[in-house]
Amino acid sequence: xxxxxxxxxxxxxxxxxxxxxxxxxxxxxxxxxxxxxxxxxxxxxxxxxxxxxxxxxxxxxxxxxxxxxxxxxxxxxxxxxxxxxxxxxxxxxxxxxxxxxxxxxxxxxxxxxxxxxxxxxxxxxxxxxxxxxxxxxxxxxxxxxxxxxxxxxxxxxxxxxxxxxxxxxxxxxxxxxxxxxxxxxxxxxxxxxxxxxxxxxxxxxxxxxxxxxxxxxxxxxxxxxxxxxxxxxxxxxxxxxxxxxxxxxxxxxxxxxxxxxxxxxxxxxxxxxxxxxxxxxxxxxxxxxxxxxxxxxxxxxxxxxxxxxxxxxxxxxxxxxxxxxxxxxxxxxxxxxxxxxxxxxxxxxx
Amino acid sequence: xxxxxxxxxxxxxxxxxxxxxxxxxxxxxxxxxxxxxxxxxxxxxxxxxxxxxxxxxxxxxxxxxxxxxxxxxxxxxxxxxxxxxxxxxxxxxxxxxxxxxxxxxxxxxxxxxxxxxxxxxxxxxxxxxxxxxxxxxxxxxxxxxxxxxxxxxxxxxxxxxxxxxxxxxxxxxxxxxxxxxxxxxxxxxxxxxxxxxxxxxxxxxxxxxxxxxxxxxxxxxxxxxxxxxxxxxxxxxxxxxxxxxxxxxxxxxxxxxxxxxxxxxxxxxxxxxxxxxxxxxxxxxxxxxxxxxxxxxxxxxxxxxxxxxxxxxxxxxxxxxxxxxxxxxxxxxxxxxxxxxxxxxxxxxxxxxxxxxxxxxxxxxxxxxxxxxxxxxxxxxxxxxxxxxxxxxxxxxxxxxxxxxxxxxxxxxxxxxxxxxxxxxxxxxxxxxxxxxxxxxxxxxxxxxxxxxxxxxxxxxxxxxxxxxxxxxxxxxxxxxxxxxxxxxxxxxxxxxxxxxxxxxxxxxxxxxxxxxxxxxxxxxxxxxxxxxxxxxxxxxxxxxxxxxxxxxxxxxxxxxxxxxxxxxxxxxxxxxxxxxxxxxxxxxxxxxxxxxxxxxxxxxxxxxxxxxxxxxxxxx
Ligand SMILES: Cc1ncc(C[n+]2csc(CCOP(=O)(O)OP(=O)(O)O)c2C)c(N)n1
Ligand code: SF4
Ligand SMILES: [Mg+2]
Numbered sequence: 001x002x003x004x005x006x007x008x009x010x011x012x013x014x015x016x017x018x019x020x021x022x023x024x025x026x027x028x029x030x031x032x033x034x035x036x037x038x039x040x041x042x043x044x045x046x047x048x049x050x051x052x053x054x055x056x057x058x059x060x061x062x063x064x065x066x067x068x069x070x071x072x073x074x075x076x077x078x079x080x081x082x083x084x085x086x087x088x089x090x091x092x093x094x095x096x097x098x099x100x101x102x103x104x105x106x107x108x109x110x111x112x113x114x115x116x117x118x119x120x121x122x123x124x125x126x127x128x129x130x131x132x133x134x135x136x137x138x139x140x141x142x143x144x145x146x147x148x149x150x151x152x153x154x155x156x157x158x159x160x161x162x163x164x165x166x167x168x169x170x171x172x173x174x175x176x177x178x179x180x181x182x183x184x185x186x187x188x189x190x191x192x193x194x195x196x197x198x199x200x201x202x203x204x205x206x207x208x209x210x211x212x213x214x215x216x217x218x219x220x221x222x223x224x225x226x227x228x229x230x231x232x233x234x235x236x237x238x239x240x241x242x243x244x245x246x247x248x249x250x251x252x253x254x255x256x257x258x259x260x261x262x263x264x265x266x267x268x269x270x271x272x273x274x275x276x277x278x279x280x281x282x283x284x285x286x287x288x289x290x291x292x293x294x295x296x297x298x299x300x301x302x303x304x305x306x307x308x309x310x311x312x313x314x315x316x317x318x319x320x321x322x323x324x325x326x327x328x329x330x331x332x333x334x335x336x337x338x339x340x341x342x343x344x345x346x347x348x349x350x
Numbered sequence: 351x352x353x354x355x356x357x358x359x360x361x362x363x364x365x366x367x368x369x370x371x372x373x374x375x376x377x378x379x380x381x382x383x384x385x386x387x388x389x390x391x392x393x394x395x396x397x398x399x400x401x402x403x404x405x406x407x408x409x410x411x412x413x414x415x416x417x418x419x420x421x422x423x424x425x426x427x428x429x430x431x432x433x434x435x436x437x438x439x440x441x442x443x444x445x446x447x448x449x450x451x452x453x454x455x456x457x458x459x460x461x462x463x464x465x466x467x468x469x470x471x472x473x474x475x476x477x478x479x480x481x482x483x484x485x486x487x488x489x490x491x492x493x494x495x496x497x498x499x500x501x502x503x504x505x506x507x508x509x510x511x512x513x514x515x516x517x518x519x520x521x522x523x524x525x526x527x528x529x530x531x532x533x534x535x536x537x538x539x540x541x542x543x544x545x546x547x548x549x550x551x552x553x554x555x556x557x558x559x560x561x562x563x564x565x566x567x568x569x570x571x572x573x574x575x576x577x578x579x580x581x582x583x584x585x586x587x588x589x590x591x592x593x594x595x596x597x598x599x600x601x602x603x604x605x606x607x608x609x610x611x612x613x614x615x616x617x618x619x620x621x622x623x624x625x626x627x628x629x630x631x632x633x634x635x636x637x638x639x640x641x642x643x644x645x646x647x648x649x650x651x652x653x654x655x656x657x658x659x660x661x662x663x664x665x666x667x668x669x670x671x672x673x674x675x676x677x678x679x680x681x682x683x684x685x686x687x688x689x690x691x692x693x694x695x696x697x698x699x700x701x702x703x704x705x706x707x708x709x710x711x712x713x714x715x716x717x718x719x720x721x722x723x724x725x726x727x728x729x730x731x732x733x734x735x736x737x738x739x740x741x742x743x744x745x746x747x748x749x750x751x752x753x754x755x756x757x758x759x760x761x762x763x764x765x766x767x768x769x770x771x772x773x774x775x776x777x778x779x780x781x782x783x784x785x786x787x788x789x790x791x792x793x794x795x796x797x798x799x800x801x802x803x804x805x806x807x808x809x810x811x812x813x814x815x816x817x818x819x820x821x822x823x824x825x826x827x828x829x830x831x832x833x834x835x836x837x838x839x840x841x842x843x844x845x846x847x848x849x850x851x852x853x854x855x856x857x858x859x860x861x862x863x864x865x866x867x868x869x870x871x872x873x874x875x876x877x878x879x880x881x882x883x884x885x886x887x888x889x890x891x892x893x894x895x896x897x898x899x900x901x902x903x904x905x906x907x908x909x910x911x912x913x914x915x916x917x918x919x920x921x922x923x924x925x926x927x928x929x930x931x932x933x934x935x936x937x938x939x940x941x942x943x944x945x946x947x948x949x950x951x952x953x954x955x956x957x958x959x960x961x962x963x964x965x966x967x968x969x970x971x
Contacts, residue, residue: 073821078823080681086653089656090659093660094663095660321643325638337608337612340637342594
């Protein structure tokens with residue numbers, strides 16, 4: 001164990017199983033809630049990431065989603081509505097050797113916590129944020145959220161919501177996140193892959209997970225998850241592969257250099273061939289294409305991208321801070337209190 | 351009042367004065383803070399006790415010569431203990447009309463006004479909204495000993511042929527004023543010459559110029575016949591040792607860093623800039639080798655959140671702010687109360703409500719500190735009494751927070767934060783280390799860890815991430831009294847509320863008894879808290895021989911065990927405060943039957959000693 005900065009002794013890790021990450025408290029989510037499948041994927045992932053259980057901390061805000069840490073057998077904090085990133089930021093800066101996960105909801109992260117969200121992303125602190133997006137306030141029983149669609153009827157918008165939603169990956173990209181991804185509760189295998197990449201990334205990591213709330217916003221993602229429409233509706237982004245989708249991967253996303261826009265082409269139609277299709281590269285420093293892809297979501301005539309929008313390496317805020325701290329410590333050595341307090345103009349009274 | 355005429359130099363006498371208060375005032379660009387602190391340093395070297403207070407303009411760059419642009423620095427020095435920067439200056443050094451206009455009413459009747467008459471031209475008079483030149487006003491000469499000096503011209507003369515531009519020359523005139531004061535108070539000039547050299551090592555031409563002007567000012571005072579006497583303030587009897595000057599904000603930062611050293615734990619300071627607390631974060635950000643990690647968060651809420659997060663990780667989480675920021679932090683402080691994690695919240699009080707008077711002092715956050723949270727959320731509250739005491743108060747706040755696993759609120763104020771005084775640097779080993787123990791093993795049957803299993807004092811264990819086998823969850827929901835897991839059981843909640851309250855009440859074992867200065871029984875007890883200590887103690891000293899005592903509360907929650915007993919030993923209790931009566935209200939609630947009288951000033955300034963003395967005399971009848 002290390003208590004300040006320093007490396008945790010590289011003792012051989014125990015061989016973990018999924019069970020080692022279950023706290024033994026039964027989740028209190030409603031039957032059929034998408035949160036179950038997410039926790040299942042996280043608990044499946046953790047045994048394999050090479051981090052000691054005691055060095056992983058889950059921090060959440062308030063909401064159905066934010067109950068998450070209670071069900072994980074790690075260190076955990078269930079904090080205040082919207083504020084989880086602030087606790088995680090302090091803990092990460094204080095103890096950079098810990099692995100920090102923030103679990104949050106769409107209201108928690110983007111309404112009351114919007115300010116902390118953007119700043120955590122821009123700083124590139126090594127924090128992994130999982131945002132369960134059910135496009136509704138679950139815990140408070142069904143009010144409009146910052147990701148609810150325009151026109152959405154909820155308890156506080158009985159005539160339909162009159163405001164435009166956030167597009168969370170676009171927001172995260174705009175704020176400077178170095179890892180931005182999206183997955184879906186019902187796509188367990190896909191989520192597992194995305195989460196693994198998130199676990200491996202060092203820096204501000206944002207994963208939006210589309211999560212169904214069967215009680216207050218049921219069917220929010222059937223447009224994406226129903227068997228019949230899935231192929232046409234999902235654009236699975238995979239690094240190094242062309243952005244193809246649709247039945248038999250007949251369709252693709254092309255960058256139109258005339259209009260500077262993304263467009264859908266059907267292979268074999270109007271002369272479109274596979275090499276016209278954009279090859280997915282989440283490692284571009286410039287986030288512009290990632291941003292364009294993020295903005296395809298919910299756009300008529302376009303599929304919804306899932307997978308990793310962006311994954312770039314950038315020195316983290318915690319690393320940069322500790323570089324300065326460690327060099328100050330190396331330069332000054334162990335300073336006695338008296339010497340420290342005397343480093344000013346002094347005089348002696350006899 | 352008779353004002354002596356100027357005397358020829360030959361007849362000049364050296365007058366011994368026990369204390370003197372000097373205020374330097376000028377335009378923000380005139381370098382008043384510089385000469386104020388230089389004179390302070392010289393006085394410290396001469397062995398005086400002292401206390402200073404700067405008065406910055408609220409605007410950062412007010413137009414030159416305007417009333418809003420006046421900047422001041424007051425120093426009170428003495429051959430005996432000096433408690434405050436002084437009520438009314440004995441000497442006012444005014445560099446321009448605006449400075450004169452905004453400060454002359456504070457000068458003691460019969461006091462000395464050294465004024466740069468060269469700045470009293472039409473343009474400057476107009477900017478200061480003077481219809482005619484006040485220096486020609488007979489009333490001024492009748493009330494004060496006016497010493498007009500053409501500092502502009504004299505400075506120009508001194509720098510003839512220096513090659514400096516007229517703007518650069520004008521900037522040196524503060525040292526002319528300083529030179530005069532060095533002569534008047536018999537300060538040796540050599541250290542000042544050295545100090546100027548050190549200050550301008552990179553620009554030797556400015557060093558030379560300022561030294562010349564400083565010496566010219568000194569020579570001018572010596573040869574001109576404007577000064578009747580010179581003055582000597584004898585050395586005070588200070589505790590021997592190595593001294594430095596500290597402002598309250600510096601001292602708070604030093605105290606937190608010292609706590610890191612004494613506890614062997616990292617201090618994590620997460621804050622957001624706000625006047626008058628900002629300097630604590632700024633200072634602390636240089637203390638990296640002392641195991642202080644600083645973080646300027648995106649707002650006050652994130653500042654305290656980051657501190658609580660760091661505390662969960664085993665650091666000493668701290669956050670520093672002022673009123674508006676404290677209001678933002680209140681939900682978070684409640685969380686720290688229910689989590690029972692160590693946390694130090696420093697609130698440097700300023701005039702409120704809302705943005706109020708950011709650069710002016712006030713004591714009006716006491717009730718917010720004590721009660722300003724939702725739910726039953728008691729926490730220890732203490733207040734610093736002087737700039738130097740901010741050091742000890744910050745250390746004590748950390749010690750209590752760690753020992754009792756609780757947030758602690760430390761109140762200081764703008765007057766302490768900006769004010770300065772000599773600070774004796776503790777000898778090596780003088781400060782007691784305070785051990786911090788983390789829980790590293792299970793504490794319950796079956797090899798289990800119960801994060802809310804308490805010891806006899808009701809303190810819960812601190813187990814930090816990285817400790818295998820003690821993985822646990824904490825949160826803001828009411829928790830089971832052992833496991834810390836969510837509990838909606840009403841009886842458990844009541845038990846937890848009472849347990850948390852009792853734990854804070856138990857902190858009284860660390861609160862020293864209230865000490866009384868003056869008679870143990872009698873007519874009037876002056877009861878103070880926080881930054882008014884100096885004014886009230888000086889008042890009590892001034893009332894020496896009368897049936898008047900003074901008690902000062904450092905701890906507001908819990909209060910010392912003997913507080914009620916002390917209060918009941920006097921016929922009248924007078925609470926002087928820079929608010930509308932908050933401690934008085936609290937005392938009435940805590941000690942039924944005691945109905946303190948109040949003396950309240952809320953004018954952005956420290957309490958006036960003479961006003962307190964007058965009030966007590968009135969009570970004594
Ligand atoms: C300061 C504060 N304001 C409001 C609330 C009430 N509240 C709790 S959760 C929540 C919204 C949760 O929505 P979301 O973040 O989307 O999480 P979900 O329940 O949908 O997972 C609100 C408004 C609160 N707990 N604290
Ligand atoms: S209300 Fe919705 S989001 Fe919350 S637990 Fe129930 S199903 Fe899940
Ligand atoms: Mg939601």
